[in-house]
Amino acid sequence: MKTLIRNGLVIPMTGKNDIRKADILIENNKISQIKDSVEGKFDKIIDADGSFILPSFVNAHTHLAMELMRNFKDDRENLQDWLSEIWPIEAKLNDRDIYWASKLGIAELIRNGCTTFADMYYHAWETAKACRESGIRGILGVAIIGDGKVAEKNFKEDATRIKDAADGYENIRIDAAPHAIYTCSDDAYVIAAEWAAENGALLNTHLSETQKEVDDCIRTKGEHPVSYLNRLGIFDRVKTYLAHGVFFDDAELEILRKKDVSIVHNPSSNAKLASGIAPIAKYRTNGMNIALGTDGASSNNNLNMINEMRLASMLSSVSTGKPSALSCYDVIRMATADGAKALGLDTRIGTLEEGKEADLLVMNMKKVNTCPVNDPYSAIVFSSDARNIEYVFSSGEMLLEKGTLTTLDEDEIMKNVTMQWNDILRR
Ligand SMILES: [Zn+2]
Known part of the structure; x- marks a missing residue:
């Protein structure tokens, strides 16, 4: 299969000045050529005149099936109060709930230009099935809340079920996902890190979300969260990415930088739950790799990476007093190349380069909200939205065509999610 995307403005995210008008040829799952003009015979030609072509977004932290609890009791005092409303609902969830909620989440991600997400949730085998059926790339965590026994059981049973559900679909990786230091024991973390190291996986956990x-x-424990996990040897055992990181001090940053740990910034969730504002511009200046995530839809309340970029930029400006502290280019890097790096996928996706996998989107800027385009990076972060996103490719497969999802039936998904949610409330 050969698809040519012609006449677009290519924004490869390999360097701020690398923007150029060019053609992109997708052959099977790869970007085979980026040239001023590509000649030949093609199965499909997309005229991208007036459009931007950029890497599709990487949502490096979410809980996909929390779509179910969107706008549900989200006016509580703080994270702990809100979790006390959420946990009883989560205890009632079944496979069918997770399957349909995952499909809804994937539909929302694709519509918003995202083709890779890192997830941490229950019944993840159902999310794996939804990934396989939709063509998206899912990094699915084996979620752990509890002690070492729970961790061992989950790696034995859940990881196997996720692998079976993936059924050979290549765009699923299974990571270790102990929830947080206030819900998991020391040995749960150590077992998770050991399992991840043995299985070519990464470790995904929440850290320093609230004061x-x-x-x-x-x-x-007598020490800061990063020192604690470092003392357990987690960062030495396995490549790790941490969600939130709102309150790291300088000593913690030094450890994280040395151990090559990435931080996933979740500005909407942190603002909505009044957790705080992570000093992302400072972290980046200190050499940290920063990715971007939406967190779950119940603390956001959507899965829209453009919103996250916009808010990340604005919160950085207001908290530092410097609008230039985090540039629009920087924030798009966080949502693409740096997100891919956090998830260990940077040799495959995150930038537009010949030989990389074709994970990209076509954004039509000939719309009222993006006219005129002066600075392309500013146009993406501050003016664009899902209306501009017309084509989305994941591993060369077109998942959105002229604004229509090709692998998912939205009406069927919404009908089933509504049915499942009503049923959950009756259980
Ligand atoms: Zn989270």
Whole structure:
């Protein structure tokens, strides 16, 4: 299969000045050529005149099936109060709930230009099935809340079920995902890191989301969260990415930088739950790799990476007093190349380069909200939205064509999600 995307403005995210008008040829799952003009015979030609072509977004932290709890009791005082509303619902969830909610989440991600997501949730085998059926790239965590026994059981049973559900679909990786230091024991973390190292996986966990979490860690363990995980040897055992990281001090940053740990910034969730504003511009200046995530739809309340970029930029400006502290180019890097790096996928995706996998989107800027385009990076972060995104490719497969999803039936998904949610409320 050969698809030519012609006449677009290619924004490869390999360097700020690398933008150019060019053709892109997709052959099977790869970008085979990026040239001023590509000649030949093609199965499909997309005229991208007036459009931007950029790497599709990487949502490096979410809980996909929390789509179910969108707008549900989200006016609570703080993270702990809100979790006390969410956990009883989660205890009732079944496979069918997760399957349909995952499909809804994937439909929303694709519509918003995202083709890779890192997930941490229950019944992840159903999310694997939804990934396989939709063509998206899923990094699915084996979720752990509990002690070493729970971790061992989940790696034995859940990881096997996820692998079976993936059924050979190549765009699923299974990571280890202990939830947080306030819900998992020392040995749960160590077992998770050992399992990940043995299985070519990464470790995904929440860390330093709230001041309370940091204070409790210092009180109960006598040290800051990063020092604690470092003492357990987690960062030496396995490549790790941490969601939130709102409250890291300089000593923690030094450890994370040395151990090549990435931070996933979740600005909407942190703002909505009043957790705080992570000093991302400072982290980047200190040499940290920063990715971007939406967190779950119940603390956001959508899965829209353009919203995250916009908010990340604005929060950085307002908290530093410097609009230039985090440039629009920087923030798009976080949502593409740096997100891919955090997930260990940077040799495959995250930039537009010949030989990389064709994970990309075509954004039509000939719309009222993006006219005129002066600075392309600013246009993407501050003016664009899902209306501009017309084509989305994942591993060379077209998942959105002229604004229509090709692998998913949205009406069927919404009908089933509504049915499942009504059923959950009756259980
Ligand atoms: Zn989260």
